[in-house]
Amino acid sequence: MTDGVPDTLRDLPAWTPGPVELADLELILAGAYRPLTGFLGSFDAAMVIAGGRLADGTPWPVPVTLSVPKELTEHGRIVLQDPEGVPVALLDVTEAWQDPTGRGWRLAGPLEALRAPAHGAFHALRRRPDELDPVGGPLPAEAPEGGRPPAPPANRLAVATREPLHRKQLGQLRQVAERLGAEVLVLPLLGGEHDDSLVRALLGVRRELPDGARIVPVPLPEREGVEPERDLLLRARVAAAYGATHLLADAEVDGAAVPIVVPEPWAYDADVEVWRPVARIEPDHVQAELTAERLGELLDAGEPVPDWFTPPAVAAELAIARPPKVRRGITVFFTGLSGSGKSTVARGLADALVERGGRTVTLLDGDVVRTMLSSGLTFSRADRDLNIRRIGFVAAEITRHGGTAICAPIAPYAATRAEVRRMVSAVGDFILVHVATPLEECERRDRKGLYAKARAGLIPEFTGISDPYEEPDDADLVLDTSKMAPDEAVGLVLDLLVDGGWVRSA
Ligand SMILES: Nc1ncnc2c1ncn2[C@@H]1O[C@H](COP(=O)(O)OS(=O)(=O)O)[C@@H](OP(=O)(O)O)[C@H]1O
């Protein structure tokens, strides 16, 4: 491995895989996907999807593939790079194939590591499987006074989790580890929006884990469309590569790479105020679980998460990952025809929120965006989509940081609006307001004289006249401004925000 890009690679085409593929690449190169040494070819992928096995019969739960644009399928070698353009691996292409369902192109072939991938927060905790001691670790150098050295643990119990561990799971983990005589390896699975919170929540309960427990973050994002059983099988594979002899999980699954251990049910004993196996609690002392729904309600309302349920360090991280609604970032996204009233209502809403105080507001109005962020873009479908994606990107950043983004573009395409909803919802909340003023009314208003020009054929591709507008079927609020005054329209959006808990009632 060298610092610069070797001369021999400089002329090769480079490709930046998607986030899940980059995580796969890292795990393949680290040996955490053993026995996989590269992305799957068509036969292996088909066998995995159909029967959970590679073509040679090795059990493998999910298709680990690399998708590329068609142009890249003509090359024999490709440099795979991270999103900053730093080369990570060299792919020797042995097969370019087309996915039978989506028709997208895939590449397979051996990989050569060029440089260790750059890790962000908590990089100091990362370990490749070969950087962990084998089960049991090195023997203690000296025996404790007057006794024999304790036997090293015979087993390694892994927990591979995308969720923090609460008091129940911590108790179950201690119980199972003790029963197995196992050391504990916690693998926080990275790839979500709150990776840092997850790792901090696990570090925060270190003292509640059995002695010597290790925490090693592993990039294993949730994969779209993969059933929970297959995800569990993949977690077991990775745990096995990290030397685990057992994996703690909520459910059993056949064919796992290491035995899955499902702990016996535990509950909170309200009489003696401890968590313990249900079998050891008087039935009328069993406290009802805090459901995920109730936990969500507490966090949304900014109420404390009870100490009996989770340690304070975890509760603090839960509140960071899901802040109270009054402090949570939100995007209010107006969509509608030109002249429908988007800017008027959006401006009125921004003013009303500023007057109330308590929220920072950024208005991303359609016309204004087009003179700054999207200057130079046309009104072709591709440029409109790019414009909306840019607005969505900025809105998501504002939302991530707890702000209020108010957007007011036409945004005529449902798929692009859905993309923005996804981007924003991953980091906060998203409200879609359809300003559904009829075209006749927008045209009658014709504030800028654009409809007249469009009718005269002077503006090609004018939304509603010579270009499509796809009506939303997922709007959180629909406003027809031909039937109400601007103040009333603003009032309706404000009511929605107050009722939903994002804005305090005046
Ligand atoms: N061909 C065509 N179609 C639609 N609109 C046009 C067009 N050409 C210029 N304009 C003016 O541009 C404003 C719409 O820009 P947006 O960025 O909101 O459009 S889009 O979301 O990218 O489709 C829109 O402003 P609003 O009236 O505020 O919606 C129009 O004034």
Ligand SMILES: Nc1ncnc2c1ncn2[C@@H]1O[C@H](COP(=O)(O)OP(=O)(O)O)[C@@H](O)[C@H]1O
């Ligand atoms: N209830 C209402 N809400 C919003 N705008 C209204 C309403 N009633 C009349 N209008 C008028 O309609 C026009 C809408 O223009 P604008 O807000 O720029 O629309 P857009 O941003 O959708 O192009 C303004 O002249 C506004 O005064």
